[in-house]
Amino acid sequence: MWRRVALHSQLMLSSKPSIFNNQGACIFKFCETFKTEIATKEKPFITFVLGGPGSGKGTQCARIVETFGLTHLSAGDLLRREIASNSADGSTILSTIKEGKIVPSEITIKLLQKEMETCDSSKFLIDGFPRCEENRIAFEQIIGAEPNIVLFFDCPEEEMVKRVLNRNQGRVDDNIDTIKKRLKVFEALNRPVINYYSDKGKLYKINAVGTEDEIFKQVHPIFAVYEAIK
Numbered sequence: 001m002w003r004r005v006a007l008h009s010q011l012m013l014s015s016k017p018s019i020f021n022n023q024g025a026c027i028f029k030f031c032e033t034f035k036t037e038i039a040t041k042e043k044p045f046i047t048f049v050l051g052g053p054g055s056g057k058g059t060q061c062a063r064i065v066e067t068f069g070l071t072h073l074s075a076g077d078l079l080r081r082e083i084a085s086n087s088a089d090g091s092t093i094l095s096t097i098k099e100g101k102i103v104p105s106e107i108t109i110k111l112l113q114k115e116m117e118t119c120d121s122s123k124f125l126i127d128g129f130p131r132c133e134e135n136r137i138a139f140e141q142i143i144g145a146e147p148n149i150v151l152f153f154d155c156p157e158e159e160m161v162k163r164v165l166n167r168n169q170g171r172v173d174d175n176i177d178t179i180k181k182r183l184k185v186f187e188a189l190n191r192p193v194i195n196y197y198s199d200k201g202k203l204y205k206i207n208a209v210g211t212e213d214e215i216f217k218q219v220h221p222i223f224a225v226y227e228a229i230k
């Protein structure tokens with residue numbers, strides 16, 4: 001919702017200036033009205049949550065939501081919801097997920113964008129996204145925003161494999177063959193995204209081995225300093 005209003009306001013500003021009468025007096029102050037609207041519209045506060053399969057992204061997102069009240073958008077959950085709803089993209093998404101590959105960016109971003117535009121909040125915790133440089137660049141172009149914070153849950157491969165095989169959520173991709181493919185895709189495609197945000201000074205690397213509480217102790221101070229989410 002935040003984005004649609006902002007774009008609409010910019011269009012109004014450029015296409016409809018103030019109207020003056022023939023004595024030079026302003027009889028319609030279009031710009032003033034819409035400038036105020038833009039200035040008061042909140043900029044989105046975006047956190048990306050990265051990490052391999054089973055690194056604990058979803059579990060920690062639930063803790064962040066509980067403590068800081070951000071809106072949690074899991075790219076994987078949105079894609080699974082699309083499969084379940086038998087939508088036009090459902091079969092492409094299902095075969096991609098079974099292969100442990102990455103769904104085309106336009107599909108995933110369309111789902112994220114719909115959630116962001118229809119939700120009252122402007123503070124988002126986007127989990128499992130961007131999965132590759134193409135995801136990242138497409139998000140910047142389509143949504144027109146960059147993340148404020150990027151969390152990376154760093155977990156050794158053997159620990160991730162153990163957790164995924166133990167979680168029993170009935171997912172089509174939680175089997176050893178697909179996990180191996182997902183780990184390869186993670187190393188090849190998600191690492192460059194992690195390095196990109198590290199170079200930009202936006203990356204917070206979390207040691208993802210330990211109890212839920214121990215891990216959340218590392219996460220909490222990162223959000224606690226942000227005035228925007230208090």
Ligand code: C5P
Pocket residue numbers: 053075076077079096097098100101102103104108127128129130131135173182
């Ligand atoms: O994040 P999660 O483990 O739920 O993702 C499951 C699968 O969904 C990924 O392995 C991938 O196939 C797909 N996915 C994607 N693009 C994203 C997030 C998830 O293609 N940004």
Ligand code: MG
Pocket residue numbers: 057058074076127128
């Ligand atoms: Mg998840």
